[in-house]
Amino acid sequence: MARYFEVHPDNPQTRTIRQIVDLVRGGGLIAYPTDSCFALGCQIGNRDGLDRIRRIRHLDERHHFTLVCHDFAQLGQFVRISNSVFRLVKACTPGSYTFILPATSEVPRRLMHPKKRTVGVRIPGHVAAQALVAELGEPLMSSTLLLPGQEEPMTRAGDIRQRLDHDLDAIVDAGECGTEPTTVVDLSQPEPVILRRGAGDPAPFE
Structure with missing residues (x-):
């Protein structure tokens, strides 16, 4: 069964955040809130978590x-x-965007697109998500919590507990979060390509 952590949405408790991060460092897979719905997350090098x-x-x-x-x-x-892409991304973060960019050698190959050698990155505006990655000291390897056959991602910690209690190691409940997935923009090509329209305004990339 997954451990259930209640985190204050505006002032996350340091002790609770450290407990969650310790679990992540120990190989755990968590469901956590962002400014654009819930995500699944684990450490970058966690092959089992990825699987x-x-x-x-x-x-x-x-x-x-x-x-x-x-x-x-x-x-x-x-x-x-x-530099030009930096200015675009800087103007839209933190926020509800995922940007597809060429990966550096710091990214394990299994996280990259197999042909393009790209990876998604984002800087969320959600306080609890920010507290988690700040304490972890490295990015959380993540994916939107959108279950097979569902058109909308999961947005309520209680529902996640009901559906995925035996598939996760922890669920982080910080109250309300975003209800739409991120807007995904491919910036690995000469011109931006919007791959998914979501919570972030796509206008700057059109």
């Missing part, structure tokens, strides 16, 4: 996983970003 996310969501090898970062300094370790 568990694939099983829960029925994903194939072409799925772009997302590195949820605390800030630009962290993001810059894992993707290559030009």
